[in-house]
Amino acid sequence: MPATETFTGWMGLDAKSVEGNLVKQEYHPKVFTDNDIDIKISHCGICASDLHTLRSGWGATPYPVVVGHEIVGTVVKKGKNVTEFEIGDRVGVGAQCDSCLEADCYECNHGLEPSCAKHVFTYASKFFDNGDYSYGGYSEMGRYPASFAFKIPESIPSDIAAPMMCGGITVFSPLKRNGCGPGKTVGIVGLGGLGHFGLLFAKALGADHVWAISRTDSKGEDAKAMGADGIIATAEPNWAKKNARKFDLIVSTANSPDMPLGDYLTMLKPDGTFVQVGLPEAPIPQFxxxxxxxxxxxxxxxxxxxxxxxxxxxxxxxxxxxxxxITTYPMDEVNKVLPLMEANKARYRFVLCNDV
Incomplete structure (x- = not known):
């Protein structure tokens, strides 16, 4: 059974909530266990996944739902088994908040926790131990297993850290796992919330050359400021032919089913790798x-x-x-910000802030 305690958050009640119709109301978090922490949330980034979930774009959403999985806040309560955090620690929680972590689980013991059969996403998901639903960061408080919370380094401000908890790791992981580093030329498809992290981290990992790949070159100066050599505009004639066999690695953040996947592949060198991290709501046409x-x-x-x-x-x-x-807004203005996110107005991540 859910806890008798109540938290207050901005809840989506149906698919129209994506239009900016969230309702601020109380809800029951999961039952507190000896392995959990309660977080007083100070900041939460807005991710495209929030929009997909609010509109039931990836399947039926279990309304009511509190979305938001780029969470930073302060630990205000901890279970007796929690040793890695103290009250007052500043921590972040990303898109996953639990998995089995059992000794015989291949995924959990090989850095594949998101693929664990008992993974739990930070919102609109059920905990396996008791069936309680998870609720996200558009809220004043959050309750999550401590094993999926992370201390935020002192030098990173909370509003800067929040989008890294999902947007950042979503591109950092495939870059690192697929050899981004010295001697490599890397392309990042899409220059939005995920894509801008792709440029920043590809450069930080030491890639010799980093290129943004976008429909137009309107964000070219931003791309260069993020560390890119330049931008490849796919609206221009012969863009793929001009850049044939250019890249060792391409990471695609695009979430449109109309992406020119076949053309992207021609820009890879032999033995090159294309990694898709964006998740379209519809199938990609045959290629x-x-x-x-x-x-x-x-x-x-x-x-x-x-x-x-x-x-x-x-x-x-x-x-x-x-x-x-980032651009920051008060949490209470979330219904103003959601339509801006839908209209691709973020440059390059919106972050909601509770009064701190």
Whole structure:
């Protein structure tokens, strides 16, 4: 049974909530266990996943729902088994808040926690131990297992850290796992919330050359300021032919089913890798397998990242002074910000802030 306690958050009640119709009301969090922490939430980034969930774009959403999985706040309560945090610690929680972490679980012991059969997402998901629903960060408080919370380095402000908890790790993980570093030329498809992190982290990981790939070059100066050599505009004639066999690795953040996947693949060098992290709501139309077969390419997907990778990403951001490009709004203005997010107005992440 859910806890008798109540938290207050901005709740989506139906698919129309994505239009900016969230309702501020009380809800019951999961039952508190000896392994949990309560977080007084100070900041929460707005992710495209929030919009997909609010509109039931990826399947039926279990309304009412509190979305938001780029969470930073302060620990105000901890269970007796929690040893890694103290009351008052500043922590972050991302898109995953639990998995089995059992000794015989291959996924949990090989850095694949998001693929664990008992993974729990931070909102609109059920905990396996008791069936309680998870609720996200558009809220004053959050309750999560301590094993999926992370200390925020002192040098990273909370509003800067929040979007890294999902947007940052979603691109850091595939970059790291697929060899981004010295000697490599890397392309990032899409220059939005995820894509801007792709440029920042590809450069920080030491890639020789980093290119943004976007429909137009309107964000070209921003891309260069993020560390890119330049931008490839796919609205221009012969863009793919001009850049054939240019990249060792391409990470795609695009979430449109109309993406020119076949053309993207022609820009990979032989033995190159294409990783898709964006998740369209509709199937991608058929494409020709010729480039994959003839050039020995790898086509992969990636979701989130491991707990160790999140720690490594935060350490890298602290060491190199990596800053999310954000615009902040008070949490109470969430219904104003959601339509802006839908209209792709973020440059490059919106962050909601409770009174702190």
């Amino acid at each position: 020709y397998f010729g480039p994959i077969v003839s050039n020995n390419l790898s086509l992969r997907g990636s979701v989130l990242g491991s707990r160790e990778e999140i720690k490594e990403m935060l350490d890298l951001a602290a060491t190199q002074g990596i800053k999310s490009w």
